[in-house]
Amino acid sequence: MRAEIEAAAEAIRESLALLRRHLDWENAVRRLDELNAISEDPNLWNDADRAQKVMRERTQLDVAVNGYRALERELNDSIELIEMGEAEEDQTVVTDAENVLLALKDKAAKLELESLLSGEADANDCFLEVNAGAGGTEAQDWAEMLLRMYLRWAEQHGYKTEWLEESAGEEAGIKSATVQIKGHNAYGWLKTEAGVHRLVRISPYDSQARRHTSFASVAVSPVIDDKIDVEILDKDLRIDTYRASGAGGQHINKTDSAVRITHIPTNIVVQCQQERSQHKNRAKAFDMLRARLYEAELKKREDAAAALEATKSDIGWGHQIRSYVLQPYQMVKDLRTGVETSQSGSVLDGDIDEFLAAALAQRIKGQGDSEAAD
Known part of the structure; x- marks a missing residue:
């Protein structure tokens, strides 16, 4: 891979590492599983205030966890496509995958920054x-x-x-x-x-x-x-x-x-x-x-x-x-x-x-x- 593409891939990996650390990954995944189970309880909405709090926390965690997973998957897919294109000398495939990877770098940086918006009132108007x-x-x-x-x-x-x-x-x-x-x-x-x-x-x-x-x-x-x-x-x-x-x-x-x-x-x-x-x-x-x-x-x-x-x-x-x-x-x-x-x-x-x-x-x-x- 070209140096620019290697640098972009490394930047994405660094963003993923920071995201994972900031999320406290193992606890975040476990908590999301708990909230998913709670949200399926038909009695949840008997207490509207509690239900809204649960659903709000679930939505925030779901966006964060699945955003991380999607980013990781897109990084791996792009690298595989670049390597495959280079092996088959298909420059079109290589160029398309490199463009995806460069765009992914900006997306990773944005997700990394948004993960910092976890203050008590950050999500509010x-x-x-x-x-x-x-x-x-x-x-x-x-x-x-x-x-x-x-x-x-x-x-x-x-x-x-x-x-x-x-x-x-x-x-x-x-x-x-x-x-x-x-x-x-x-x-x-x-x-x-x-x-x-x-x-x-x-x-x-x-x-x-x-x-x-x-x-x-x-x-x-x-x-x-x-x-x-x-x-x-x-x-x-x-x-x-x-x-x-x-x-x-x-x-x-x-x-x-x-x-x-x-x-x-x-x-x-x-x-x-x-x-x-x-x-x-x-x-x-x-x-x-x-x-x-x-x-x-x-x-x-x-x-x-x-x-x-x-x-x-x-x-x-x-x-x-x-x-x-x-x-x-x-x-x-x-x-x-x-x-x-x-x-x-x-x-x-x-x-x-x-x-x-x-x-x-x-x-x-x-x-x-x-x-x-x-």
Whole structure:
């Protein structure tokens, strides 16, 4: 085999080894057999909550175990075809099998990364909030650009999005906005995007065409169901109503239907203006608050980065996780992982998978190192 093909085959074998280790293979196969047996019990659905939990665990394990088996089988089949084609001097068979093997390398890398999405809430939908930093119109325009990047990313990956709140900028852009991103592993992929994002460019709002630096913050929290208990006391809340602003049609400003809830002990603020009904906005805002409080608790347990609101207290120098430079050169660089690219236009159009993968891998490695130290 050519060196390139041998290297691809070796990379796939390494991915398989990591997948097997991460899955704890023998225990995973045994547990899947147990769950398959339980799922065939006709009495299982007598307890709907337990049944849903069993089926969810079974589905996740089934995807992981059978994904590994399929990858291993495709690797072996491709190598056999290449060897057979070479022995019979059939270059067409060799070329076709090599192309399959090269594609398999990318599939293996993706499966390896997805196997890391095993956190408590990684599979959930998520709330994503963007806030403009200081700097008026320039920062507000950047916040809108950043939100558009995530919406484009979600669209490219087949996720659905729902606008929950928007506070329009004074001249352009947004002061803040919150969207719900719906789809499997939405939170797992986007959780590492929380933090401050920095933009450097020639401002289109500066008549002297000077270079400006702007900041916007991103907060990400998992959507949680009613089965997860998050205690919220009435005495800890301040609830305000106001007239909605931004997109939404003529009806949106006629009544005080928008709702803002402040959780006083943590200073977490959520707001929703999506619905015409104040009651529905209040219910959605409570869902968002529960998600934010749950995320804060997850971060404590995982000993991850600072509490959720810490990143929002100072949206500026020293707190950024990624820089986007548009002038005098093109570069996007993640300050945590060192990943960078000169394709800034593609990044702002939603091509951020490389950054998500590196940040996720680093986070998992950090947790592993921490556990090893303990």
